[in-house]
Amino acid sequence: MKDYEEIQRHTLHEYMSLFKRPTIVNLAMDSKIQKTRFFRLINGADMRLSEYFILKGRIRSLAKSGDGLEGLGWECEQLLNPTEVYELSREMSRKIRQKKLQKTVKEFSTAA
Amino acid sequence: MDLLLSQRIVLEAISNKADTIEKIVKSTGLSKSMINNIIPEFLLLNIIKYKEGSYVLDRETNPKWIQEISKVENVKMEIKEMLSSSVDLMNKGAVVNLRKIYLSEFEEKLLKIELARVEKLIVDLQKNSGVNKDVKDMKVVYWGYSGYGDILNNKVS
Numbered sequence: 653m654k655d656y657e658e659i660q661r662h663t664l665h666e667y668m669s670l671f672k673r674p675t676i677v678n679l680a681m682d683s684k685i686q687k688t689r690f691f692r693l694i695n696g697a698d699m700r701l702s703e704y705f706i707l708k709g710r711i712r713s714l715a716k717s718g719d720g721l722e723g724l725g726w727e728c729e730q731l732l733n734p735t736e737v738y739e740l741s742r743e744m745s746r747k748i749r750q751k752k753l754q755k756t757v758k759e760f761s762t763a764a
Numbered sequence: 765m766d767l768l769l770s771q772r773i774v775l776e777a778i779s780n781k782a783d784t785i786e787k788i789v790k791s792t793g794l795s796k797s798m799i800n801n802i803i804p805e806f807l808l809l810n811i812i813k814y815k816e817g818s819y820v821l822d823r824e825t826n827p828k829w830i831q832e833i834s835k836v837e838n839v840k841m842e843i844k845e846m847l848s849s850s851v852d853l854m855n856k857g858a859v860v861n862l863r864k865i866y867l868s869e870f871e872e873k874l875l876k877i878e879l880a881r882v883e884k885l886i887v888d889l890q891k892n893s894g895v896n897k898d899v900k901d902m903k904v905v906y907w908g909y910s911g912y913g914d915i916l917n918n919k920v921s
Contacts, residue, residue: 742766742841750768757797 660699667707670714683710765809765832766841769849770794772833774802775811775821776899783818793900846904864912875909882907 667683668674676694680687683706693699699707712723728737767775770792777791785803789796803819806812810825823830832838850858867875886905893902 746766746768746841746845750770753768753770753798753801756801757795760797760801761795 656698657696660693660704663699663704663707663711664694667711667714670711682714683707765829766838767833769842769845770798771802771806772842773899774799775806775833778812778819779821780899781896782899783820785819788819791898791900793898847906850904850906860906879907879909 668679671678671682676687676690679685680690683690685693685703685706689703693703708726712726728740732740773792773794774788777788780791782788782791785796785799788794788799788803792799794802803812807814809829810822811829812819813822813825850860854860
């Protein structure tokens with residue numbers, strides 16, 4: 653599966669999981685994307701960028717994740733300049749590298 | 765290539781004549797398993813080499829790594845992490861003093877002279893600091909000053 657297909661599938665799955673009854677009618681009504689179009693998306697048609705942003709926006713609103721890391725990350729990407737975004741992502745990636753290193757060491761010690 | 769602090773200290777230990785895993789462990793204070801996880805990456809990237817039972821810095825195979833880790837942005841990242849960690853250690857033994865003060869032109873000159881003295885002292889101490897000592901026993905010293913407005917402008921611009 654190509655990367656964008658995986659992202660599309662994940663986005664749709666994430667969006668649909670926020671509904672108790674994720675019927676085409678409900679999803680189309682909430683997202684304002686036409687029913688037939690939604691049906692096609694679910695069946696693998698390529699998602700437009702505008703549709704992706706609509707769904708991402710709805711996911712944020714429905715999950716009330718505005719204060720969470722994902723919401724913050726999105727806001728950072730919108731508001732900060734590319735250098736600031738790069739610095740933030742670099743700091744995050746370093747923290748992850750350090751954590752992974754510690755995790756590997758822990759697993760290694762447990763196995764030994 | 766930006767090195768994590770734990771990777772950097774291993775390199776510093778190796779450059780400081782800690783040439784076996786045991787010596788690196790002693791010098792850095794890191795666990796043996798941590799060192800065993802860091803060393804293979806350095807070997808793969810030709811940053812160090814294993815020669816006659818000893819680990820040494822590899823300055824020949826691909827010396828670009830030296831420029832790479834010394835890049836301004838990488839050094840800045842190291843300083844940021846050190847300062848951030850020092851601030852976290854305030855009240856736990858780290859001495860971090862920071863004051864906001866007004867300085868006249870003359871007072872600023874005086875401060876510069878004093879800081880230059882500190883710098884000279886540090887450089888002299890560095891010259892005399894012996895090899896084969898444990899890198900974990902080094903002290904991290906910071907000094908300097910900035911304009912409050914400059915710091916603010918940098919943050920809000």
